[in-house]
Amino acid sequence: MSSNRPVAGEREGDREASEAPxxxxxxxDGDIRELVCELLEEExxxxxxxxxxxxxxxxxxxxxxxxxxLDLKMPVMDGATFARVLRxxxxxxxxxxxxxxxxxxxxxxxxxxxxxxxxxxxxxARLLSHLKAVxxxxxxxxxxxxxxxxxxx
Amino acid sequence: MALSELERRVSDATPDDRPGGDPEPTASAAGASAGxxxxxxxxxxxxxxxxPLSTALWSAELxxxxxxxxxxxxxxxxxxGMSLRALQRxxxxxxxxxxAERLDVRGIPIRMETVALEAPLRAAxxxxxxxxxxxAVEPGLCAxxxxxxxxxxxxxxxxxxxREHAVIVECRRAGGRAIIVIRGAPPAPGALxxxxxxxxxxxxxxxxxxxxxxxxxxxxxxxxxxxDHAYRLExxxxxxxxxxx
Numbered sequence: 343m344s345s346n347r348p349v350a351g352e353r354e355g356d357r358e359a360s361e362a363p364x365x366x367x368x369x370x371d372g373d374i375r376e377l378v379c380e381l382l383e384e385e386x387x388x389x390x391x392x393x394x395x396x397x398x399x400x401x402x403x404x405x406x407x408x409x410x411x412l413d414l415k416m417p418v419m420d421g422a423t424f425a426r427v428l429r430x431x432x433x434x435x436x437x438x439x440x441x442x443x444x445x446x447x448x449x450x451x452x453x454x455x456x457x458x459x460x461x462x463x464x465x466x467a468r469l470l471s472h473l474k475a476v477x478x479x480x481x482x483x484x485x486x487x488x489x490x491x492x493x494x495x
Numbered sequence: 496m497a498l499s500e501l502e503r504r505v506s507d508a509t510p511d512d513r514p515g516g517d518p519e520p521t522a523s524a525a526g527a528s529a530g531x532x533x534x535x536x537x538x539x540x541x542x543x544x545x546x547p548l549s550t551a552l553w554s555a556e557l558x559x560x561x562x563x564x565x566x567x568x569x570x571x572x573x574x575x576g577m578s579l580r581a582l583q584r585x586x587x588x589x590x591x592x593x594x595a596e597r598l599d600v601r602g603i604p605i606r607m608e609t610v611a612l613e614a615p616l617r618a619a620x621x622x623x624x625x626x627x628x629x630x631a632v633e634p635g636l637c638a639x640x641x642x643x644x645x646x647x648x649x650x651x652x653x654x655x656x657x658r659e660h661a662v663i664v665e666c667r668r669a670g671g672r673a674i675i676v677i678r679g680a681p682p683a684p685g686a687l688x689x690x691x692x693x694x695x696x697x698x699x700x701x702x703x704x705x706x707x708x709x710x711x712x713x714x715x716x717x718x719x720x721x722x723d724h725a726y727r728l729e730x731x732x733x734x735x736x737x738x739x740x
Contacts, residue, residue, distance in 0.1 A: 371546050373577050377553045384560075415542070444545030463549040466556045 363408035363477055367391040368398040368424065369442075370416040378411060378442075381466055382473075395419030399427060402434055409477045412456070414443040425454040438476040442469070458482065532689070533599065539690040540592045540703065547588070550581035587700050594647070595707045598714050605641045605714060609733040612636055612666050612675065619649035620662065625679075627661035636666050638673035638730035640715050645730075648711040648719070651704035652677050652726050672717070673732050678725040687721060 365387045369375045372393070379389040390405050392398035396419040401407070410428075414421035421441065429435045438457040441450075442464075451459035457476040460469065475482035554577040561571055597603045613632045620628045638645075656662050656679030663678045690706050705719075708728075712719040717730040 371550070373550045373581065374546060374553075377550060377557065377577065381553065381557060384557075444549075445542045462545040463552050466553060 362386050362388050364388040364390060364405060365473065366398060366401050366405070366407035366410045368393075368395065368410065368416070368421065369413040370394060371413075374413075378469070381469075385470055387473075395421060395424030395427075398424055402428065402437070407437060409473060410437055410439045411473065412439050412441050412443075414441060414446050414450070422450070422454045425456060429455040438479070440472055440476045533596075536592075536595070536690050536706070540588060543700070543703065544585060544588055547581035547584040551578050551585065554578040554581065584700055588703060591651075591700065591703045591707045595703070595710050598707075598710045603644075603714075605644065607639050607641055607715070609637045610640050610642055610645060612638060612673065615642065615646055615649055616653075616664055616666070616675070619646060619653050620657070620664075622650050623653035623657050625653055625657035625662045628657075628664070629662070630664045630666075632666040633668060636668060636673055637733050638717075639733050640717075640730055644711045644715060648708040648728065649675075651708045652719075652728065653679075655682075655701050655704065656680055656726065668732065671732060673730045675728040675730070676722060676725050677728070681724040682721050682726060687719065 365382055367375055367378045367382070367389060368391070369378070370393050375391045375393070379391055382389045390401055390407065392401045394416045398410070398412075399419075402410075412421045412425060421443070425439055425441075428437065428439070435455075439455070440458040440460065441454075441456045442460045442462060443451075444462045446459075446461070448459045458472050460472055472482045554574045558566060558571060558574045558578070561574075565571055594603075613630060616630055616632075617628075620630075653662060653664075656677050658680045660679040665676045665678075667674050667676075686702075686705055687709055690702055709719045712728055712730070715730055717728065720727045720729070
């Protein structure tokens with residue numbers, strides 16, 4: 343899955359200005375992986391995905407993503423273990439991680455060195471706002487509401 | 496009113512304050528334990544509901560972004576399917592949780608009757624989509640059960656056992672009980688362990704369905720256990736003299 347459309351949120355110096363950030367989506371729920379990848383592509387990001395922490399570590403080595411969307415509760419290797427392993431690797435420890443989970447708290451996310459935290463369920467606008475913020479290294483803006491007031495979270 | 500009489504009436508009205516009044520702490524401890532178990536189960540269910548809720552929300556949002564033409568096309572169809580699947584998962588989680596909650600806490604009227612086992616087993620297997628099914632019932636074997644609760648438990652267990660496996664059901668009398676052994680997809684280790692917030696994530700709803708089936712079995716005076724990589728549902732037999740089909 344990839345897209346070459348330009349997008350806001352490119353970290354300066356990381357890549358060519360014309361190349362969209364690559365986001366690694368890690369979630370064991372196949373529908374969620376597919377939907378998040380689809381909507382990120384629609385927003386101009388490039389995407390790759392993994393179903394557990396172990397597969398995600400391989401993806402990080404092979405594809406060097408600009409940001410990671412991380413579920414916590416997963417089989418094989420959970421999100422917390424993945425994040426801790428990643429943070430111990432000097433070459434990878436600065437990749438921003440946005441925790442998106444059905445379980446856990448902001449404190450849990452901070453404890454594993456995550457850059458941001460969102461608890462499911464949340465709307466697309468909020469996800470994009472937080473993702474762009476962690477990529478840009480800034481605080482997310484206040485919850486966005488899309489046109490027609492569809493995003494209630 | 497004499498002071499002694501007042502003391503007696505106060506004492507009668509507040510038995511917990513009497514010296515040696517042990518019942519209250521015991522009841523509180525039991526209540527706290529039950530409350531804690533309910534809280535753990537609710538934590539699990541709340542977690543399990545968040546994923547399909549996200550799927551339903553996002554697929555609907557993506558659908559809303561599509562042009563009417565695209566919405567009627569393959570992409571629209573896929574997103575609609577995802578949304579419906581997620582909502583079905585939610586519906587089942589909610590139904591199973593509230594039924595388990597009613598059995599645990601508020602009680603539910605249980606109408607025990609004599610049930611010949613083969614018909615409900617075949618009906619449940621049909622609903623569960625079991626493609627290969629073998630049922631062997633000891634002649635004339637019936638159980639005492641609430642038919643609708645038994646149907647729900649059988650449907651849940653058979654649905655889980657039938658996933659990509661042939662299902663073999665054996666029903667027999669043993670130890671004064673009706674025993675139903677359902678063999679198919681092997682149960683995961685700890686498949687019947689109590690659910691709590693730390694339980695592994697379950698995208699299928701099977702964990703909660705098995706919890707509900709366990710509670711149904713208990714409420715019918717029976718039990719659901721694992722036996723030799725199979726599910727073993729134990730139910731009371733009808734009283735002697737009752738029609739055993």
